[in-house]
Amino acid sequence: MTSPTTAQLRKTALNAEHRRLKAKMVNFGGWDMPVEYSGIVSEHMATRTAAGLFDVSHMGEIEVFGEDALALVQHVTCNDASRLAIGQAQYSGLMTPQGTFVDDLLVHKISDKHYFLCVNAGTQDQDFEHILANNHTGAQIENAGARYSQLAIQGPKALAILQALTPVPLNSVPYYHFTFGDVDGVDCLIARTGYTGEDGFEIYFPPDQSEKLWNDLMEAGSGVGMIPCGLGARNTLRLEASMCLYGHEIDDTTTPYEAGLGWICKPNKGEFLGRDALVRQKEKGLERTLVGFEMQDRLIARDACGVCAEGKAIGRVTSGSPAPFLKKNIGMAYVPPVFRAPGTEISVEIRGKQAPARIVPMPFYKRAK
Numbered sequence: 001m002t003s004p005t006t007a008q009l010r011k012t013a014l015n016a017e018h019r020r021l022k023a024k025m026v027n028f029g030g031w032d033m034p035v036e037y038s039g040i041v042s043e044h045m046a047t048r049t050a051a052g053l054f055d056v057s058h059m060g061e062i063e064v065f066g067e068d069a070l071a072l073v074q075h076v077t078c079n080d081a082s083r084l085a086i087g088q089a090q091y092s093g094l095m096t097p098q099g100t101f102v103d104d105l106l107v108h109k110i111s112d113k114h115y116f117l118c119v120n121a122g123t124q125d126q127d128f129e130h131i132l133a134n135n136h137t138g139a140q141i142e143n144a145g146a147r148y149s150q151l152a153i154q155g156p157k158a159l160a161i162l163q164a165l166t167p168v169p170l171n172s173v174p175y176y177h178f179t180f181g182d183v184d185g186v187d188c189l190i191a192r193t194g195y196t197g198e199d200g201f202e203i204y205f206p207p208d209q210s211e212k213l214w215n216d217l218m219e220a221g222s223g224v225g226m227i228p229c230g231l232g233a234r235n236t237l238r239l240e241a242s243m244c245l246y247g248h249e250i251d252d253t254t255t256p257y258e259a260g261l262g263w264i265c266k267p268n269k270g271e272f273l274g275r276d277a278l279v280r281q282k283e284k285g286l287e288r289t290l291v292g293f294e295m296q297d298r299l300i301a302r303d304a305c306g307v308c309a310e311g312k313a314i315g316r317v318t319s320g321s322p323a324p325f326l327k328k329n330i331g332m333a334y335v336p337p338v339f340r341a342p343g344t345e346i347s348v349e350i351r352g353k354q355a356p357a358r359i360v361p362m363p364f365y366k367r368a369k
Helices: 015-020 040-049 069-076 121-133 158-163 207-224 231-240 275-284
Strands: 024-028 031-036 052-055 060-065 089-095 101-111 114-119 140-143 149-154 178-183 186-191 200-205 227-229 289-295 306-309 312-323 328-335 345-350 353-360
Touching (some): 015 207, 031 040, 031 231, 040 052, 040 227, 040 231, 052 207, 060 069, 060 121, 069 114, 089 121, 101 121, 101 186, 149 158, 149 207, 158 200, 158 207, 186 207, 231 312, 231 328, 289 345, 306 328, 312 345, 328 345
Parallel strands (some): 052 227
Antiparallel strands (some): 024 031, 052 149, 060 114, 060 140, 089 101, 101 114, 149 200, 178 186, 186 200, 289 328, 289 353, 312 328
């Protein structure tokens, strides 16, 4: 199978702007996306200390409508969407019958008859088909990604920067809630969510307004240290914050309990895809669990490196990289639960060498309140 050429890759409405800014572009899940502009470390640090602006328009949007909208969302996801108030969002998992992940997603309750799902870029179409195939209600489903661009403005100065362009009182929007309002003359869904471990907002709007919003946000943040950021910094930021990435920590072979995401799994809500398998796993106990580790020397653990303890192989790294803000080399891996305790000594196989590492609590980074 040949890889798609640049011409065949899908492009966000900001593709020309990224190229004008001389971003380094990569194929990400079939999309031509910026991995970095000024450098991953500088973009990471700007987001931790000031603000970063990310084009995440490759993310997918699926909308569920009708009297049975909640019933369908409840059936295909593991969290309890019945607990959402209008204007509230929740992190959840789109489940297989085996209790594993089709994808992870954000569920937004727009009304009793309207739910807005934000899903991963590379899985949007399969997510839609999965929901469609399991729709035994009368709900209507729309694969709506083409109708939305999405920008993420993240960091301690994100609120002040965005507030300069909207009359919406952003301080009144709690974490994991959203509202609708004018941003720079554009009607937007404004959500206080993100994937960096920082405070910030993700805004959804028509693609033809992308360059206007991007450029005016960049101008509003230019005097306080905001810079454009690519997917490279987004990855190191989410890793420092111990957030799972589909295809790494979670996939169709892993369950929420294994991934340390038992808090999004609500078997008491009633029937949903994978519920019985998850109940059985919880009763039986886990054979593996996700842990965080810090390297004890200067070597860097990378994805898929082997993990050893007590002279035997016990697992593999799911994500590993330097942590620019923490100034450590960190990673996550699946290991048997007996090795999960903080302080446990392990080693990571890096270029044929067993490099020492130690299990540590997660998240690695947590912002000050």
